[in-house]
Amino acid sequence: MSLGNIFDIAGSGMTAQSLRLNTTASNIANADTASSSTDTTYRARKPVFAAIQQSMLNPDTQGLGFSSSQGSGAGVRVEGVVESNAELQMRYQPDHPAANEDGYVFYPNVNVVEEMADMMSSSRSFQMNVDIMNTAKSMMQRILTLGQQ
Amino acid sequence: MAISFDKALGVHQYALEARVKRAEVLANNLANADTPGFKARDVDFQAMMQRAEQTVSGFGMTKTNEAHMDTTPVGSDSGLLYRTPYQPSVDGNTVDTQQEQARFMRNAMDYQASFQFLSSKFAGLTKAIKGD
Secondary structure, three states: OOOHHHHHHHHHHHHHHHHHHHHHHHHHHHOOOOOOOOOOOOEEEEEEEEEEOOOHHHOOOOOOOHHHHHHOOOOOEEEEEEEOOOOEEEEEEOOOOOOOOOEEEEOOOOHHHHHHHHHHHHHHHHHHHHHHHHHHHHHHHHHOOOOOO | OOOHHHHOOOHHHHHHHHHHHHHHHHHHHHHOOOOOOOOOEEHHHHHHHHHHHHHHHOOOOOOOOOOOOOOOOOOOOOOOEEEOOOOOOOOOOOOHHHHHHHHHHHHHHHHHHHHHHHHHHHHHHHHHHOOO
């Protein structure tokens, strides 16, 4: 029985989604962080997800009818967090303390609407993984009652 | 006559194992619902059950030597197939969250059914042993 794997898979999904939620929170919090140069301006951060293959974990997994090269997969991992290459917003605000000599201030390339949509998507995905974990838990609990009257 | 547990339990123990395997595959699909380029997969349940039935009936072919040929049909040897997406997405991900979740729930229900069968098999055996 490999019901325990489901906990790992759903757990990896929850970790990945909470990291996504983390970057979203960071992006929204910094949406209005002004800076005087393009180098120091905050840029929107996005996580990159990738699937974990079971063969990566242990190459000799042999289940019922599964060859080791095509395992059922073992969840999701965050390969890294990348910064968005979208153009920064340049605003003319000569009165701003961070304005450069031409009177321009740089604002992050965070799209708040996009971030909000991302936030909803990640929270839904998180819930889904919790649901899966609950179902796996009840399946496991049923197994413990096997043979009882 | 001795009771053989392998024969007494029938196909249900294999069905239960197949259900667990399927739950694992579907959970993996759902965990990767936001992974770009991920292809949703599912098990070929029929093929799995056919293999299990062959094991139960004893007519299935088994590999007892390294030099023996693989008799499982081509394409279904892993038992894992790729799903055809209803709505292809731009990032190459073929996971349809609602579909997968519905399948996962249904699989959990089928698991309960298989479990019930297995449980009553055990209940029957207990009854036979006790004799009351």
